[in-house]
Amino acid sequence: MEEQTWELRLYVAGKTAKSVTALANLKKYCEEHLKGKYVIEIIDLLLQPQLAEGDQILAIPTLVRKVPEPIRKIIGDLSNEEKVLVGLNIRPVNK
Template identity: 50%
Template sequence: MTEQEEIPNDHQPVKDVYLLRLFVTGASPNSSRAITNLKEICETYLKDKYELEIIDVHQQPTVAEDEQIIALPMLIKKSPGQERRLIGDMSDTEKVLQGLGLQNG
């Protein structure tokens, strides 16, 4: 047995990490609620298994344009699995979990 074989592989596969992008409009009430609600959901259901990027469309309009954002706030789940888009302040936890593929409808 070589030294390399003895080293345990404790790393989770990259596919288990949820890549999320939340598009908001500045500090509007809806945007603030969406950020708060989504962070709470992620910390409760995806602890240590997500990356959340918050994008203000006023500060980064080209990113919003590239993603073809039609309504705000909008969450885009990039991975794992198929890309999914959710619109709103993320206050309906069940709906967000379904959108992320964490619960069946």
Template identity: 80%
Template sequence: MAARSKTTAKKEYKWELRLYIAGNTPKSVTALNNLKRYCEEHLKDLYQIEVIDLLIHPQLAAGDQILAVPTLVRKVPVPIRKIIGDLSNEEKVLVGLNIRPLKN
């Protein structure tokens, strides 16, 4: 299961995020909703979210060394960063991903 933000056209994104989940659990849904909200608020059109359901593709967990779900992996920009959980603490997520909030 993969979801892309805004457009399906081949485009370079400044932020490439991968969210690992295990099925359609409340924690997984919450994590995805929180991630989408933070990205729209702070990254606008500069991001791509790829959702990987480990119940469907368990072999993909090894590549990013996923030990728990949901886990968010920031692939780009480097260095790679990971956050485990439902992403409900916005400040912790922004700091963990090194995202500086956009000024209005």
């Protein structure tokens, strides 16, 4: 698990304030906790609407943890760090 690369996918719809906030928050948390072992893929549903079905996306923005399994989803602008970390199952090392 330590060696695994985290594959995260963020679904957005255009550059809305919420999407921008969510992306900024996500980047911040990843740099803090998963430095060097994460990939973030951003999918803009306005450009690729057909992709929404696959991951059952309803809410925007939605963060999907593809790897490691199982799939986890976090919706919202990710403003609550504690919830995001719990949701992604990232336990801060030094806490």
